[in-house]
Amino acid sequence: MIRWRKGTVEGIRREWPGAVELDVVIGDDGAHRALAYPDLVGRPEPGDTVLLNTTALALGLGTGGYAMVVAVPDRLPPDPAGPGHLVKARYTPLQATVLGADEQDSPHHEVLRDADSLGGMPVVIADLHSALAPILAGLLAARPGARIVYLMPDGGALPSWFSMSIARLKDAGALAATVTAGQAFGGDLEAVTVHTGLLAARLVLDADAVVLAQGPGNLGTGTKWGFSGVSAGEAVNAASVLDGRPVASLRVSEGDKRERHIGVSHHSLTAYGRVALARADVPVPELGGAFGARVAAGAAPLGDRHTLVPVPVDGLHDTLRAAEKDWGVRLSTMGRRLDEDLAYFLTAAAAGRHTAALLG
Structure with missing residues (x-):
């Protein structure tokens, strides 16, 4: 092993x-x-x-x-100091204790103890970590100065430290803070569940909106149900039950070599069409041409359960290029750069653009 x-x-x-x-x-x-x-x-x-x-x-x-x-046997770190009894990576050789925002020793415990509502806060949900930066780009281009928090569950990497994107987005001021939930750790705040992570983002970190996507390292098996992005559907339910406004960002590709991911990925259709029981806004990018028609047709079955929202993508290519330059973030998904799979990044940015409209 x-x-x-x-x-x-x-x-x-x-x-x-x-x-x-x-x-x-x-x-x-x-x-x-x-x-x-x-x-x-x-x-x-x-x-x-x-x-x-x-x-x-x-x-x-x-x-x-x-x-x-x-x-590092000859250079061991000091023992941890201070409160914190949340154990993450539990019962593995590298299990670690952290201070959870929701635990009794936390200064935020009183705020979170009976908390039960996000007060309508938008929660943008995506399958892949690579959607984080383009969602932020689309959102902040329309609502500069909005305070956005990233919530990282444990579907991909467990340490948030693995992500260079998080560090650069925070340095650039595009991302206010990170919350790590479940077995994930290393965020500005730690949480036991996605639910308390959302509440901490809103009530402790004063988020205007949350982007929720797994960390780097999506796990898939080529089967209908065997992929870590199934959690995107569960996140829709969590945001809804807490009186948030779920926005389900589609995974779309025109550059993937695997047919199951061309157009609207089967990951989105399964997570949002089968797992998500609550209603969400599903931004559908107006990509134009035959491929745009394929995306619209692929998303159509989700309209039985969700609200499909057509979103123009004019200007978003330039927005994404500027974000990559200004934030120092390399836009890449599955090894494909911005212009190698433009539809993927435009779709995520369109979800950000729609979320910005909800903040108005």
Whole structure:
């Protein structure tokens, strides 16, 4: 299940809040990319011996194809200090305690203890982490200064630190804060469930809107139900039961080589058409041409359960290009850049544009 190796840190490649990317020499295999989370394992330095989990490296995974640093035996981090008894990554060798916004020792416990409503706050829900930046771009272009919080459940990466996009979006001021829910951790606030994560975003972080999408590393099996994005449908239900305004962003592609994802992905049709029991707004981008007609026809069955909202995409290509430049965020989905799968990014940006209209 786990491929264990020892390695020696050759050098530091780059770092961002919560993570350090390294070159690590592993036996006779030469140097490989490795990733360490200093808050969990300590900060490795060149020359250090590190214990590694090389499973993802051996599998050749795209998003997470690193050797993961499990421990720096000669440079252990200090013991945690302060309150916090929420255990995340529970009953794994790297289980960690954090202070949950909703737990009894939290300064926010009184606010959240009986909280039960988002007061109509829009919650934009997407399947993939790569939708986060384009949703923000479409939203903030129409409503600059809006306070947007990202809620990360545990469908993909568990540490929010894995995402360079989060760090850059926060640095650029596009993202106000992050809440990590379930087994996910590393956000500005921690929450036990998506429900308390939404309430914390609204009542503690004063969010105008929330973007809810799994972290990097979508898991799929090529089956109708075996993909981590099923949680997008469950998120619609959570937002609705808390008196929020769910906005279901479609996953659309014209560049994916897999037929099941061309046009409106089967992921969206299953999550929103079968799992989501509450009503949501479903922005349908007006892409034009034959492909635009295919997207509209693919989304049509969702109209039996949800409110389909046609959204113009004029100007959004320029908006996305500007966001990529100004925020320093690389727009990419499944290895495809902005102009290699423009429909994907326009669709996410259209969901942001529609959400901005709800804030008016």
